[in-house]
Structures are given as structure tokens and as C-alpha cells.
Amino acid sequence: xxxxxxxxxxxxxxxxTYLQWMFDAWGWTLSVAxxxxxxxxxxxxxxxxxxxxxxxxxxxxxxxAWVELFRNIPLLVQIFIWYFVVPKIFPFMKGLxxxxxxxxxxxxxxxxRIAEQFRAGIQALPRGQRYxxxxxxxxxxxxxxxxxxxxxFRIIIPPLTSESMNLLKNSSVAFAVSIAExxxxxxxxxxxxSRGIEIYLAVxxxxxxxxxxxxxxxxxxxxxxxxxxxxxAGASGGGH
Amino acid sequence: xxxxxxxxxxxxxxxKFVVKGFWFSIQLTIIAxxxxxxxxxxxxxxxxxxxxxxxxPAAIYVNGMRSVPLVMVILWFFLLVPAGFYxxxxxxxxxRAEISAIITFVAFEAAYFSEIMRAGIQSIxxxxxxxxxxxxxxxxxxMKLIIxxxxxxxxxxxxxxxTIILFQDTSLVYAIGAYDLLKGFSTAGKIYGRPEEAYxxxxxxxxxxxxxxxxxxxxxxxxxxxxR
Numbered sequence: 001x002x003x004x005x006x007x008x009x010x011x012x013x014x015x016x017t018y019l020q021w022m023f024d025a026w027g028w029t030l031s032v033a034x035x036x037x038x039x040x041x042x043x044x045x046x047x048x049x050x051x052x053x054x055x056x057x058x059x060x061x062x063x064x065a066w067v068e069l070f071r072n073i074p075l076l077v078q079i080f081i082w083y084f085v086v087p088k089i090f091p092f093m094k095g096l097x098x099x100x101x102x103x104x105x106x107x108x109x110x111x112x113r114i115a116e117q118f119r120a121g122i123q124a125l126p127r128g129q130r131y132x133x134x135x136x137x138x139x140x141x142x143x144x145x146x147x148x149x150x151x152x153f154r155i156i157i158p159p160l161t162s163e164s165m166n167l168l169k170n171s172s173v174a175f176a177v178s179i180a181e182x183x184x185x186x187x188x189x190x191x192x193x194s195r196g197i198e199i200y201l202a203v204x205x206x207x208x209x210x211x212x213x214x215x216x217x218x219x220x221x222x223x224x225x226x227x228x229x230x231x232x233a234g235a236s237g238g239g240h
Numbered sequence: 241x242x243x244x245x246x247x248x249x250x251x252x253x254x255x256k257f258v259v260k261g262f263w264f265s266i267q268l269t270i271i272a273x274x275x276x277x278x279x280x281x282x283x284x285x286x287x288x289x290x291x292x293x294x295x296x297p298a299a300i301y302v303n304g305m306r307s308v309p310l311v312m313v314i315l316w317f318f319l320l321v322p323a324g325f326y327x328x329x330x331x332x333x334x335x336r337a338e339i340s341a342i343i344t345f346v347a348f349e350a351a352y353f354s355e356i357m358r359a360g361i362q363s364i365x366x367x368x369x370x371x372x373x374x375x376x377x378x379x380x381x382x383m384k385l386i387i388x389x390x391x392x393x394x395x396x397x398x399x400x401x402x403t404i405i406l407f408q409d410t411s412l413v414y415a416i417g418a419y420d421l422l423k424g425f426s427t428a429g430k431i432y433g434r435p436e437e438a439y440x441x442x443x444x445x446x447x448x449x450x451x452x453x454x455x456x457x458x459x460x461x462x463x464x465x466x467x468r
Binding site: 068069071072073074075076077078080081084085088165169170171172173175176183186187191196197200203204207208211212 | 247307308309310312315316319320325408409411412414415422426434435439440442443446447450451454
């Protein structure tokens with residue numbers, strides 16, 4: 001196999017090297033993933049919390065419907081819907097750049113998964129926690145704000161970690177609407193240079209490194225917000 | 241409604257463009273599930289074998305696959321598998337993307353199925369293993385007759401859930417232009433100048449299938465829970 005890594009120093013025809021192009025693309029990947037992560041966390045936490053409300057059956061149903069809707073349609077199809085169908089139904093969205101549309105698509109898609117984690121986390125808490133809040137005279141909102149959510153959030157950091165890594169990997173689907181992110185770069189640069197192996201290898205490593213970085217950041221957060229007296233899963237060394 | 245017109249999608253157009261893609265998506269899902277579970281079980285056994293020369297490569301393979309986006313893996317296989325390979329398969333020269341997609345999905349999903357099977361095997365209590373040993377069974381007899389059947393049964397709901405995710409992921413073969421369900425709809429939409437309606441209908445079809453399947457998995461889960 002004859003590799004030629006100098007391909008990354010070649011000019012792409014627009015005054016930048018392929019290496020620079022790849023870093024620009026990495027920036028796009030991180031921006032898409034980062035912005036979608038914010039959307040997914042905010043919407044996911046809200047929807048997941050709504051699903052556990054005790055006395056609002058309609059809100060629960062609505063939130064459940066949200067999760068089923070965004071979980072049962074492939075991400076690529078959802079991106080196409082945001083890109084083609086939504087602007088047609090809501091004409092004021094016509095001028096929006098595709099970056100925003102992809103962020104909505106990826107963010108809402110992931111929000112369904114994160115909502116599921118939040119629901120599971122809240123329901124995993126002992127019933128006594130909710131009763132304790134009620135006994136203190138807290139309103140439902142206060143019970144959630146001061147008792148349930150701070151506990152639930154910390155319990156679900158491990159699954160949120162893997163959802164965040166999934167989000168980063170899923171941002172690759174944005175190539176379908178021509179966002180200049182890493183996968184798009186890989187496809188275009190491979191075509192232009194015919195050096196597929198080198199290009200794909202570099203892009204794959206950048207993805208793996210980014211996913212690993214997300215993993216480490218989440219592990220750091222998990223450690224920092226650990227509830228005193230509890231054990232972080234996997235930190236004790238051995239299983240069983 | 242909303243300037244959308246679904247009337248152009250007659251049965252003629254659907255049977256002409258969509259059905260072929262639909263069958264490919266189903267085929268891909270079934271082959272990748274069966275192949276992925278077999279390969280994944282082998283990988284899980286390798287990881288749990290306690291022998292370094294088996295567990296290390298399996299761990300690298302599984303973790304490597306799981307840290308890379310599926311789209312990249314699809315592109316990798318499409319690029320790397322030599323053209324001569326397709327020529328050797330009957331009808332392969334014309335269906336390069338489709339065959340490449342099948343190989344990719346088996347290889348990729350094996351990593352995810354292997355993690356499920358590993359969890360399933362580890363969920364079997366040590367007493368079962370000891371009971372097998374006490375009966376004089378060899379390691380492979382123990383695995384085949386006692387542990388794997390139980391592990392598999394315990395994991396059936398999770399394996400099926402993964403299959404639903406797999407079915408959704410098959411739409412990503414878009415990256416190499418394989419003709420699947422989504423491609424069927426988008427082709428029809430393009431030819432008749434109605435991409436919006438075509439994508440909307442594709443979403444409905446995917447939703448109905450995935451929602452129905454996950455409902456059935458939920459039912460199955462409660463049934464299995466009662467048996468235990």
C-alpha cells in the first residue's frame with residue numbers, strides 16, 4: 001500500500017490546503033453537534049420532566065407523543081422533512097440557512113432520546129423523595145426544581161454521556177443537506193484527490209478523538225457533581 | 241393543505257419506485273440482524289474468553305466500530321471493497337452499492353449486537369455456569385447448551401429494539417446511492433417534481449413500521465417478564 005499523506009498539503013483550489021479544509025469541516029461538525037446538543041438537552045429535559053408529572057394526563061400524553069414521533073422516524077428522513085417540508089408549510093422559515101434546520105432536526109431527534117433518559121431517571125428515584133417535597137409544602141414545580149431534578153440529572157449522566165457521543169456521530173448525517181462538515185469534506189476531498197484511504201482515515205480519527213473528548217468531559221462533569229456518598233459506576237475498578 | 245398535494249402518489253408510482261426500495265430495506269435489515277447477531281455473539285465470546293489474544297482484537301473491533309459514525313463506515317466499505325469482489329457475485333456488478341451496504345451493516349451492527357450479547361451472557365448467574373461444570377460439560381458445551389440459550393432469550397427484547405434502530409439506520413445507505421425505501425420515495429418525488437410530499441410519505445411509512453414494531457416489542461417484554 002503506498003500512502004501519500006502529502007495530499008493534505010495540496011491546495012484545494014480555493015487557496016487553502018486540504019488540512020485547513022478538514023479543520024474548517026471539524027469546526028462545522030462541532031458547531032452542528034454543539035448547537036444541537038443545547039437544543040436536545042433543553043427540550044429533552046423539559047419533555048422528559050413533563051412525562052412524569054403526577055396530575056396532568058394531557059401533558060404526559062403530549063410529551064409521550066413527542067418522544068414517539070421523533071424516535072420512530074430515521075434521522076435522515078427528519079433532516080429532509082426539516083429541509084423540504086417544514087419551510088413549505090411555514091413560509092417564514094424559507095430563508096433560514098440549512099445549518100439552523102439541521103440543528104433543529106438533530107436537536108429534536110436527540111431530544112426524544114434524552115427525554116426518555118430523564119423520565120427513567122426521575123422514575124428511578126424512590127417515591128419518598130417526591131413525598132418529602134410535598135410534606136415540606138413545596139409546589140410541584142418546587143419539588144422538581146429542588147428535590148427530583150437535581151438527583152435525577154446526576155443519576156443519568158452515564159446514559160447522557162453515550163447520547164452526547166451518539167449526537168456527535170449523528171451530526172455526520174448533515175452531509176445530506178450539504179453542510180460543510182467532516183463527512184461532506186471526506187466525500188468531496190476523496191473525489192477531488194482520489195486519496196480516499198488517507199482522507200477517510202484522518203476523518204475517522206478526528207471523529208473518534210472528538211467522541212473520546214466528549215466522553216472525558218462527561219466523566220469529568222460526573223465526578224464534579226457526584227452526590228456525596230454514592231459511587232460512580234466503573235470508578236471502583238472491578239465489575240460485579 | 242399547506243400547499244401540499246399528495247394525490248400524485250398513485251399506486252402505480254408507488255409500485256414502480258417504492259416497492260423495490262422497500263424490499264431492499266427489509267432484506268438489508270433481516271440479513272444485517274441475523275449476520276450481526278451471529279458475528280456479534282462470536283465477538284462477545286471472544287471478549288469473555290479470558291484469553292488475551294482473542295479478547296483484545298474483539299475489544300478493539302467493537303470499540304472502534306462504536307466510536308465512528310455509521311455513514312463513515314458505509315463510505316469506507318464502499319471505497320475499500322475491490323470491484324473484482326462484486327464481479328464475482330452474480331448480479332453484483334450492477335448492485336455494487338447494495339452489496340456493499342449489506343456487508344457494511346453486518347460488520348457494523350455486529351459491534352452493537354456483541355455488546356448486547358455480552359451483557360446477556362454476563363447476566364446469567366454464576367450458579368448456572370457451575371451447574372454445567374458439575375455435570376462434566378466442556379466450556380463449549382456449557383456455552384452452547386446452558387448459557388447462550390438463556391442469554392439469548394433474556395436479550396430478545398433488546399435485540400429487537402436494536403433491530404428497529406437498524407431498520408431506521410438503513411436509510412443512511414443514501415450516502416452511497418443504494419436503492420432503499422427512502423431512495424424510492426425521493427426518486428419518485430424528484431421525477432414528479434413533488435419532493436416535499438414524497439419525503440412526508442416516507443416519514444409516515446417509517447413511523448408506522450417503527451412504531452408498530454416497538455409496540456410489539458413492548459408487548460413481548462411484558463409477556464416474557466410474566467414467564468419469568
